[in-house]
Amino acid sequence: MTTVDDLIGLVRAYNPRTNEKLIRDAFSFGEEMHQGQFRHSGEPYFTHPVAVAAILAEQQMDDATIITALLHDTIEDTKASFSVVEKRFGRDIADLVDGVTKLTNLQLSSTQTKQAENFRKLFIAMSRDLRVTLVKLADRLHNMRTIKAMRPDKQGQKARETMDIYAPLAGRMGMQWMREELEDLAFRVLNPEARNSIIRRFITLQRETGDVVEKITADMRIELEKNDIRAEVTGRAKKPYSIWRKMQEKDQGFSRLSDIYGFRIITATEADCYRVLGAIHQRWRAVPGRFKDYISQPKSNGYRSLHTTVSGRDGKRVEVQIRTREMHEVAETGVAAHWSYKNGERVENRFAVDPVRWVTALSERLDESHDHDEFLEAVKLEMYQDQVFCFTPKGDVIKLPRGATPIDFAYAIHTRIGAACVGAKVDGLRVPLWTRLKNGQSVDIITAEGQTPQATWIDIAVTGRAKSAIRRSLREEDRERFIKLGRELARVAFENVGKKATTKALRTAAKTLGIEGEEDELLARLGSAETTSREVVLAIYPELAERKGEEIEEARAVIGLDIDQVHRRAPCCQPVPGERIVGITFRGQGVVVHAIDCAALADYEDQPERWVDLHWQEGTHKSVNTVTFDMTISNDAGVLGRICTLIGEQKANISDLTFVDRKPDFYRLFLDVDLRDVEHLHRVTTALEAETNVSSIIRHRDPQRAASVGEVSKA
Structure with missing residues (x-):
């Protein structure tokens, strides 16, 4: 296990001013809290928080994030509480630890309805402090690295969740290295045969052609030296899952897949990036349609780079990424670059996106509808898809997800433009509305008065904004x-x-x-x-579907009394079966039953010895529980008769009626009705509310009518 000195050494390497004492204290506290707990592998559980902290230290995160990693499971899995963590480490760290705990409890791969709500909670957590999400991603990464110790069914569940949610989330946050590793670790669980097959083919290819990466890297260095450009050149074979995905997308076998190698060139200045691009294109033929300029049009997570694909040595296609050192830091760590340190000082990387702005930009297009399908559709498109950049005729840039159509483009400009769309021109040529837009294209939307969205557009559009507006x-x-x-x-x-x-x-x-x-x-x-x-x-009228059962005698209605105790319902709150109740004892007179929220109970707060915990017998009760209604009705002929008929239709009996106020246009009265239970009460109330001549109806409760001690029923 990484020791506390090892961890502090990692942090001090990029932040000499780190609070070593606080990290040691967190390490000691976490180790103490997890004492006696073990992972599935048999290792002490605390090895996991330490590994998560080390992953974040490699990303040069601040002290608060490192300490949160060490403590991230204490509130959930140990006797530690929020107040204990807050008192010892401060409110900022306690809030971060609590945020990670809540994020851990979200079932992001659950049912559709719950998934939508949990995605909303994920966005809320991200908007409050993105470091919570960074800790959770590091937590998932270490769990995936050690997943072999879990049961096979659990491995599959975690791997699918990682592939569907956490890997794309890491990519959307700009942490491409983490996305690739998470995908590959999940791929190893979900399809081990395919992964092993790709690795075997790589080995065969290297044996036949030698080290292609080293040869092409050397060629590029020579070409840059010729043009007097100083730059760092590295290359590698792509990850097995990345290759597998390309094989599925292009429906090609491994032998026909050419761009399986990726090269990165890091320059000193932005101007040098374009000089390198020119040198590469002069030496090797560029593949049409494979050039992307993310320097002039950065991704919303701050990513900047030039991408091109060329036919390299022996005609093999190779992908080349060209960027500056600052751009590279953002490309590697994504939004985490916002917290980066150099020599103990927070250094602002001009390309790093402010996390608050980033989450706001991520969320701004999400549909506010309560429709779960639409919300999830919008979330996943906004979070998990690469973008294309298209232009309006005036030169304004419109960002859309990959696969977007002119309909999406029209709705991205304005809902009114989208609704009136009848056609589109792309780069001056009329195209069908289902055309998939590509990077750099100019799109001109043709509109007409009187046009309305067509039902077929739902299948053509891909953005949540367009689909929601069409629906x-x-x-x-x-x-x-x-x-x-x-x-x-x-x-x-x-x-x-x-x-x-x-x-x-x-x-x-x-x-x-x-x-x-x-x-x-x-x-x-x-x-x-x-x-x-x-x-x-x-x-x-729910009674139309009612089924009758054996009725419970009034004497057996309440459970929790002694065998010789008697009871009666309190007239102040008139509790009915189905409501929570409590009893108050009276010497020699038995127990008076109150609703748990009765105001009269305040008189007995200092006499806990008189309280009795009670509940109603389950089953069908007799209609002997009187409830008083305070009603206002129209002063018209036959109204009172119709109300009495309605109550009778609900199989309820009127036991008393008192007029409180009489006016030329209305009556106000107290109506005592004998009911079975709270469901019966609800049915009678609903039926009366639906009557046109009933202006208002409320349940009358009078806390001043204290329970009198009189005759009681035998229990």
Whole structure:
């Protein structure tokens, strides 16, 4: 295991002013907290946090991030708490450790709905402090390096999650080296045969052709010397997974895949980058369509470089990346370059993207809709795809994901332009709307008045912004037709059960079903078959689907009493089965049952010996639990009769009625209704709310009506 002195040595190499005492304290605290814990491999668990800290030290991260790595599992897996970490190491580090803990608990590869919500939480964590995500990525990297100790099924689960989420996330943050290693480690688990096959072919190729990388590197150095350009040249064979992916994308075998070697040339100045490009293109033939200028058009994560592919020695295609030393630091560490040190001082790399700005730029196009499919679609396109840069006729640059079409381009300019699009010209030539745009192309969108988005555009567009706008427009276009159809379906459904589909009834149903927009939105969903008429009817009259069971005697309704204790319901809160309850004992008089939130309980706070923990018997209770309603109704002929009929239809009984106020246009009254349980209460309330002549209805609770000690029922 890396010792504390080894770790401090790594940090001091780039930050001589490091707080050595605090790192030692964190090392000691973490080791103590994880004492007695072991990994699947049998190693002491603390070897893992130390390895994560070492990975981050190699990225020249600040002290707070290194210490967070050492402590990142303490709050989750040990007796340490947030307050303990805060007291010992400060609020900043405690917040970082807590952030990593919460990120660890996110199941990013879970169900669609939960995945969308957890991606939102991931973005929130990233926006608060990107160092939390950097620690989590380093944590995943070390876990993947040691994954062989896990069960095979767990290996597969972690590898798929790494390939789908963590590797692309590392790439989107500019940490290309980490993305490649994570992909390759996951590939080793998910498809070991393919990986071994590629490695064997590499060995055979090297045996047949010799060290191609060394030969081409030497050729490039000679060419640069001829042009009096000082630069560092390195080359390597691409990772097995990178080659496998190219084989799948191009549907080619290994023998036909040519650009399996990558070369990097690092220069002193930006001007030298373009001089190197000229020298390389003079010596070797450039492959058409494979040149990308990320210096003049950087990626949103700060990445800058010139990319070109040329036919090198023996006609082999080789990819060349050309960049300055500063650009290289950002390319290697991505947003982590924001925290980079030199000689103990934070040095601002002019190419490093400020993390706050970066996350904002990453999030700005994400659709705000609650539609989980649309949100995930937008997230994954924004985070995981490379970009292409296209131009408007005026020369403005529009950034789009790879595979974008003129429709995406139009919506990226403005939703109004996208909706009115009827065609497009690319580099002056008319093209179909499904054309895939390429880097550097000029796109001119043709619009027409009266044009509206077509349903087929959803399959053509690739950006979340375009897809969301198209779906929204199509919904609005069909909305009136669906509302009309939904109204007719509702009328028939309600008439089938002897009811009327009044505006208030539909609004009540919408509220019960949790549908925003009330009546029209409910009818639109009904007309488009998103909601069934049965669901709407049962939302107001659930008793139509009710099944009866054996009723529980009143004396057996409450569990938790002694065998000789008697009980009664408190008149102040009138608890009903299904609500949380507590009992208060009265000497010689038994127990009075209160709802757990009853205000009258405050009178007994200093008498805990009188409290009894109670709960209701499970099953069907008798309709003997009186609840008082405070109602305001229209002063019209027959209204009170209809209300009594409604309550009777819900199989409930009115035990008392008192008029509180009489006006020319309304009555206010207290209505006592005998009910079975909280579900029965909800049904009666919902049915009354749906009645047009009921202005308001609330459950009447009076904390002043303290429970009197009188006759009680035998328990």
